[in-house]
Amino acid sequence: MNSKSNTLLLSQLSMALARSRTATRSLAQSRSYSSQVGAAAAAAAATPSALQQKWESAHAKNPAFAVERDLPAPKNRKREIGLFLVFATITWGGGSIIAFNYQRMTSTPVTAALFTARHNDQVREVLGSQLNFTSSFPWISGDISHLKGFVEVEFDVVGDKGVPGRLVLKSRRTGKQNGEWTTTEFYIVMADGRKIDCDE
Numbered sequence: 001m002n003s004k005s006n007t008l009l010l011s012q013l014s015m016a017l018a019r020s021r022t023a024t025r026s027l028a029q030s031r032s033y034s035s036q037v038g039a040a041a042a043a044a045a046a047t048p049s050a051l052q053q054k055w056e057s058a059h060a061k062n063p064a065f066a067v068e069r070d071l072p073a074p075k076n077r078k079r080e081i082g083l084f085l086v087f088a089t090i091t092w093g094g095g096s097i098i099a100f101n102y103q104r105m106t107s108t109p110v111t112a113a114l115f116t117a118r119h120n121d122q123v124r125e126v127l128g129s130q131l132n133f134t135s136s137f138p139w140i141s142g143d144i145s146h147l148k149g150f151v152e153v154e155f156d157v158v159g160d161k162g163v164p165g166r167l168v169l170k171s172r173r174t175g176k177q178n179g180e181w182t183t184t185e186f187y188i189v190m191a192d193g194r195k196i197d198c199d200e
Contacts, residue, residue: 104140105133109151113169113186117157117198123188126196128159149173151181157188165190167198 104110117123118131134156142153151171158164170185186199 101140102137104142104144104153105138105155107144109144109169109171110140110153110155113153113167113198114157116186117167117188120196120198122196123159123198126159126161126190127157127163127165127188128161130160131157132159134158134164146177149177149179163190165196 114131114133118129123131138155140153140155142151144151144153149172151169154166154168156164157167165188167188168185169183171181171183173179173181183199186197188196188198190196
Protein backbone atom coordinates (compact mmCIF):
# COMPACT_ATOMS: atom_id res chain seq x y z
CA MET A 1 0.00 0.00 0.00
CA ASN A 2 2.81 2.33 0.79
CA SER A 3 4.54 1.41 -2.43
CA LYS A 4 1.47 2.28 -4.49
CA SER A 5 1.08 5.60 -2.70
CA ASN A 6 4.67 6.49 -3.28
CA THR A 7 4.35 5.67 -6.96
CA LEU A 8 1.23 7.78 -7.33
CA LEU A 9 2.86 10.68 -5.51
CA LEU A 10 5.94 10.50 -7.72
CA SER A 11 3.74 10.46 -10.79
CA GLN A 12 1.88 13.58 -9.65
CA LEU A 13 5.13 15.35 -8.85
CA SER A 14 6.48 14.50 -12.30
CA MET A 15 3.34 15.91 -13.97
CA ALA A 16 3.49 19.09 -11.86
CA LEU A 17 7.15 19.52 -12.72
CA ALA A 18 6.40 19.09 -16.42
CA ARG A 19 3.61 21.64 -16.24
CA SER A 20 5.89 24.09 -14.45
CA ARG A 21 8.54 23.70 -17.13
CA THR A 22 5.94 24.25 -19.88
CA ALA A 23 4.67 27.39 -18.17
CA THR A 24 8.23 28.67 -17.77
CA ARG A 25 8.93 28.10 -21.46
CA SER A 26 5.68 29.90 -22.44
CA LEU A 27 6.54 32.85 -20.22
CA ALA A 28 10.03 33.03 -21.70
CA GLN A 29 8.63 32.90 -25.23
CA SER A 30 6.10 35.61 -24.36
CA ARG A 31 8.81 37.83 -22.92
CA SER A 32 10.97 37.25 -26.01
CA TYR A 33 8.06 38.11 -28.32
CA SER A 34 7.32 41.26 -26.31
CA SER A 35 10.93 42.35 -26.49
CA GLN A 36 10.94 41.72 -30.24
CA VAL A 37 7.77 43.78 -30.67
CA GLY A 38 9.22 46.59 -28.53
CA ALA A 39 12.44 46.55 -30.51
CA ALA A 40 10.51 46.67 -33.79
CA ALA A 41 8.41 49.59 -32.54
CA ALA A 42 11.52 51.44 -31.40
CA ALA A 43 13.16 50.82 -34.75
CA ALA A 44 10.04 52.04 -36.56
CA ALA A 45 9.96 55.17 -34.41
CA ALA A 46 13.63 55.81 -35.08
CA THR A 47 13.25 55.25 -38.83
CA PRO A 48 11.57 58.26 -40.61
CA SER A 49 8.38 57.50 -42.47
CA ALA A 50 8.02 57.85 -46.23
CA LEU A 51 5.87 61.00 -45.83
CA GLN A 52 8.44 62.55 -43.52
CA GLN A 53 11.22 61.68 -45.96
CA LYS A 54 9.30 63.35 -48.81
CA TRP A 55 8.69 66.48 -46.70
CA GLU A 56 12.37 66.68 -45.72
CA SER A 57 13.40 66.20 -49.35
CA ALA A 58 11.02 68.95 -50.52
CA HIS A 59 12.20 71.23 -47.72
CA ALA A 60 15.81 70.67 -48.77
CA LYS A 61 15.04 71.48 -52.39
CA ASN A 62 12.79 74.44 -51.65
CA PRO A 63 13.11 75.98 -48.19
CA ALA A 64 10.09 78.20 -48.91
CA PHE A 65 8.00 75.04 -48.87
CA ALA A 66 8.02 75.23 -45.10
CA VAL A 67 6.25 78.17 -43.52
CA GLU A 68 9.13 79.28 -41.37
CA ARG A 69 9.30 82.97 -42.32
CA ASP A 70 7.69 86.09 -40.95
CA LEU A 71 4.42 87.22 -42.49
CA PRO A 72 4.71 90.31 -44.73
CA ALA A 73 3.68 93.61 -43.29
CA PRO A 74 0.21 94.84 -44.39
CA LYS A 75 0.28 97.08 -47.45
CA ASN A 76 -0.40 100.76 -47.15
CA ARG A 77 -3.52 101.34 -49.22
CA LYS A 78 -3.73 105.10 -48.75
CA ARG A 79 -2.44 105.70 -52.28
CA GLU A 80 -4.92 103.26 -53.81
CA ILE A 81 -7.80 104.80 -51.86
CA GLY A 82 -6.72 108.29 -52.90
CA LEU A 83 -6.55 107.30 -56.59
CA PHE A 84 -9.99 105.71 -56.35
CA LEU A 85 -11.48 108.85 -54.81
CA VAL A 86 -9.91 111.02 -57.52
CA PHE A 87 -11.20 108.70 -60.26
CA ALA A 88 -14.69 108.60 -58.72
CA THR A 89 -14.78 112.40 -58.41
CA ILE A 90 -13.69 112.92 -62.01
CA THR A 91 -16.19 110.34 -63.27
CA TRP A 92 -19.05 111.79 -61.27
CA GLY A 93 -18.16 115.36 -62.24
CA GLY A 94 -17.80 114.51 -65.92
CA GLY A 95 -21.08 112.64 -65.95
CA SER A 96 -22.86 115.54 -64.27
CA ILE A 97 -21.48 118.05 -66.78
CA ILE A 98 -22.54 115.90 -69.72
CA ALA A 99 -26.01 115.39 -68.23
CA PHE A 100 -26.55 119.12 -67.64
CA ASN A 101 -25.34 119.97 -71.15
CA TYR A 102 -27.72 117.43 -72.67
CA GLN A 103 -30.53 118.92 -70.61
CA ARG A 104 -29.79 122.38 -72.01
CA MET A 105 -29.46 121.05 -75.56
CA THR A 106 -32.89 119.40 -75.50
CA SER A 107 -34.62 122.22 -73.60
CA THR A 108 -37.51 124.15 -75.12
CA PRO A 109 -35.69 127.53 -75.39
CA VAL A 110 -32.79 126.02 -77.38
CA THR A 111 -34.90 123.92 -79.74
CA ALA A 112 -37.34 126.83 -80.30
CA ALA A 113 -34.49 129.26 -80.98
CA LEU A 114 -32.90 126.90 -83.50
CA PHE A 115 -36.24 126.36 -85.26
CA THR A 116 -36.95 130.10 -85.43
CA ALA A 117 -33.47 130.93 -86.76
CA ARG A 118 -33.73 128.15 -89.35
CA HIS A 119 -36.78 129.84 -90.89
CA ASN A 120 -35.35 133.37 -90.80
CA ASP A 121 -34.85 134.78 -94.31
CA GLN A 122 -31.53 136.49 -93.61
CA VAL A 123 -30.16 133.37 -91.93
CA ARG A 124 -31.24 131.20 -94.87
CA GLU A 125 -29.59 133.59 -97.28
CA VAL A 126 -26.24 133.66 -95.47
CA LEU A 127 -25.91 130.26 -93.82
CA GLY A 128 -28.35 128.13 -95.81
CA SER A 129 -31.72 126.54 -95.26
CA GLN A 130 -30.69 123.53 -93.14
CA LEU A 131 -29.49 125.33 -90.02
CA ASN A 132 -28.45 122.95 -87.25
CA PHE A 133 -25.87 122.23 -84.56
CA THR A 134 -22.28 121.86 -85.70
CA SER A 135 -22.10 118.37 -84.13
CA SER A 136 -24.41 115.66 -82.88
CA PHE A 137 -23.62 116.60 -79.28
CA PRO A 138 -22.75 120.32 -79.18
CA TRP A 139 -21.66 122.25 -76.15
CA ILE A 140 -24.35 124.68 -74.96
CA SER A 141 -22.79 127.55 -73.04
CA GLY A 142 -24.74 129.51 -70.46
CA ASP A 143 -27.61 128.54 -68.24
CA ILE A 144 -31.38 128.07 -68.24
CA SER A 145 -33.42 128.61 -65.08
CA HIS A 146 -37.19 128.44 -65.23
CA LEU A 147 -37.31 128.96 -61.50
CA LYS A 148 -35.41 132.23 -61.59
CA GLY A 149 -36.90 133.22 -64.94
CA PHE A 150 -33.96 133.69 -67.30
CA VAL A 151 -32.37 132.06 -70.35
CA GLU A 152 -28.80 132.83 -71.42
CA VAL A 153 -27.36 130.36 -73.91
CA GLU A 154 -24.88 130.33 -76.80
CA PHE A 155 -24.01 127.51 -79.20
CA ASP A 156 -22.42 127.02 -82.62
CA VAL A 157 -24.58 126.48 -85.69
CA VAL A 158 -23.97 125.82 -89.38
CA GLY A 159 -26.17 125.73 -92.46
CA ASP A 160 -26.06 123.70 -95.65
CA LYS A 161 -23.76 126.33 -97.21
CA GLY A 162 -21.05 125.35 -94.73
CA VAL A 163 -20.86 128.82 -93.17
CA PRO A 164 -20.57 128.60 -89.36
CA GLY A 165 -22.01 131.00 -86.85
CA ARG A 166 -22.80 131.30 -83.17
CA LEU A 167 -26.36 131.67 -81.99
CA VAL A 168 -26.97 133.84 -78.93
CA LEU A 169 -30.25 133.84 -77.02
CA LYS A 170 -31.08 135.86 -73.91
CA SER A 171 -34.56 136.08 -72.45
CA ARG A 172 -36.20 137.22 -69.22
CA ARG A 173 -39.49 136.46 -67.57
CA THR A 174 -41.48 139.35 -66.21
CA GLY A 175 -43.46 138.71 -63.07
CA LYS A 176 -43.84 135.38 -61.36
CA GLN A 177 -43.75 131.87 -62.83
CA ASN A 178 -46.81 132.51 -64.99
CA GLY A 179 -45.42 135.79 -66.32
CA GLU A 180 -44.53 136.51 -69.93
CA TRP A 181 -41.08 135.93 -71.40
CA THR A 182 -39.33 138.81 -73.15
CA THR A 183 -36.45 138.15 -75.54
CA THR A 184 -33.68 140.69 -75.04
CA GLU A 185 -31.07 139.26 -77.45
CA PHE A 186 -31.52 136.77 -80.27
CA TYR A 187 -29.00 136.78 -83.10
CA ILE A 188 -26.28 134.83 -84.92
CA VAL A 189 -22.80 136.31 -84.93
CA MET A 190 -20.58 135.40 -87.89
CA ALA A 191 -16.84 134.74 -87.87
CA ASP A 192 -16.19 138.29 -89.19
CA GLY A 193 -18.24 139.80 -86.33
CA ARG A 194 -21.34 140.52 -88.36
CA LYS A 195 -24.66 139.90 -86.58
CA ILE A 196 -27.84 138.53 -88.12
CA ASP A 197 -30.91 139.46 -86.08
CA CYS A 198 -33.11 136.37 -85.75
CA ASP A 199 -35.96 138.13 -83.94
CA GLU A 200 -37.21 139.94 -87.00
